[in-house]
Amino acid sequence: DAGVIQSPRHEVTEMGQEVTLRCKPISGHNSLFWYRQTMMRGLELLIYFNNNVPIDDSGMPEDRFSAKMPNASFSTLKIQPSEPRDSAVYFCASRPGLGTQYFGPGTRLLVL
Amino acid sequence: TQLLEQSPQFLSIQEGENLTVYCNSSSVFSSLQWYRQEPGEGPVLLVTVVTGGEVKKLKRLTFQFGDARKDSSLHITAAQPGDTGLYLCAGEEMSSNYKLTFGKGTLLTVNP
Numbered sequence: 001d002a003g004v005i006q007s008p009r010h011e012v013t014e015m016g017q018e019v020t021l022r023c024k025p026i027s028g029h030n031s032l033f034w035y036r037q038t039m040m041r042g043l044e045l046l047i048y049f050n051n052n053v054p055i056d057d058s059g060m061p062e063d064r065f066s067a068k069m070p071n072a073s074f075s076t077l078k079i080q081p082s083e084p085r086d087s088a089v090y091f092c093a094s095r096p097g098l099g100t101q102y103f104g105p106g107t108r109l110l111v112l
Numbered sequence: 113t114q115l116l117e118q119s120p121q122f123l124s125i126q127e128g129e130n131l132t133v134y135c136n137s138s139s140v141f142s143s144l145q146w147y148r149q150e151p152g153e154g155p156v157l158l159v160t161v162v163t164g165g166e167v168k169k170l171k172r173l174t175f176q177f178g179d180a181r182k183d184s185s186l187h188i189t190a191a192q193p194g195d196t197g198l199y200l201c202a203g204e205e206m207s208s209n210y211k212l213t214f215g216k217g218t219l220l221t222v223n224p
Contacts, residue, residue, distance in 0.1 A: 004154075033211075042216035043155070043200065056211060091154050098210055103154025 002026070004104035006092050012110045018080040021107045024073055025094030033101065034067055034077050035091040043091070049075065082111045115139075116203055116215035124221040128190050133218040135201035136183045142206045144177055144184045149198040149217070191222045 005024040013019055025032050033048040047057040049069045057067070064083070069075040079086055087110050093103045117136045125131055135144070143162045147155035159168050161177035161184060168175045172195075174187040188195055198219050202212040 043214040045211055045213075048211060056208075093154070100157050100160075101212065103156070105152070106154055 004092055004094050004102055006090075006104035006107050008107060009105065010108045010110075012112065013082055014112050015083055016081045017111075018078065019082045019086075019109060019111075021077045021090050021092075021109070023075045023077070023092030023104060025075070025092070026096075026102055027073065029094035029096045029102070030072070031095040031097075032069060032075050033093040033095070034075070035093065035103075037089045037091060037106070038087075046077070082109075084111045087111050116201055116213055118199075118201060118215035118218050120218060121216070122219050122221075124223065125191055127192055127222055127224050129222075130187070130189050131191060131220070132185055132187045133199055133220070134183070134185050135215055137203060138182065139203070139205070140181050141203035142181075142210075143204045144181070145202045145204065145212065146175055146184070146186055147200040147202065149200060150196075155198075155200055188220075191220075193222045193224050196220060196222050 007022045031050050034046040035043050036046055037043045044059055046059045047067045048055055052069045065079055067077045089106045089108050091103050091106045093101045095101045119134045143160055145160045146158045148158055149155040159175045161175055164179045164181045166177045172189045176185050198217045200214055200217045202214045204210055204212055
């Protein structure tokens with residue numbers, strides 16, 4: 001079975017540019033989560049969706065961040081404009097109902 | 113926001129030694145999960161503990177949930193180089209729609 005798929009795996013961009021991260025959850029999973037991991041703050045939940053509907057976006061840092069889930073098999077996390085402090089590893093995870101969360105391999109973002 | 117404190121932050125030991133890592137909070141969780149994360153990958157669930165006082169074993173790993181469901185420990189017996197990784201605990205709270213709050217992790221290095 002394919003796990004959670006994230007793209008790109010690595011992204012290097014310049015400050016002010018738009019960044020779009022993509023996630024394909026495991027088929028049949030109805031919850032999707034976006035996390036950010038840094039050395040300083042650890043793994044933080046940004047937003048999560050249930051049945052494609054955003055349930056809790058209280059972790060989204062500011063208006064520069066937005067996330068969408070247009071269908072059950074695709075989600076995006078967009079940063080516009082990007083800043084150096086956004087540099088981190090961004091993980092997507094999916095879960096069937098209240099079961100185990102399965103994480104993707106992450107996108108390593110570096111904003112110069 | 114519930115906080116999970118993990119200790120120690122870093123641990124470097126020799127193969128064959130035993131170790132214990134801790135996860136503490138002032139909040140009560142409905143369940144607590146332990147993950148292991150290897151470099152370049154997403155966290156992978158090891159175990160979920162639900163009942164206060166519960167002990168679960170996974171080969172050489174023993175997980176315990178505190179009686180008050182506020183803390184947990186992970187004990188590894190006869191550590192092996194393959195145990196190297198970042199160990200994360202995560203608390204799940206029913207009142208927050210079952211979203212997970214992660215600790216910052218313990219980075220374990222087992223030297224051959």
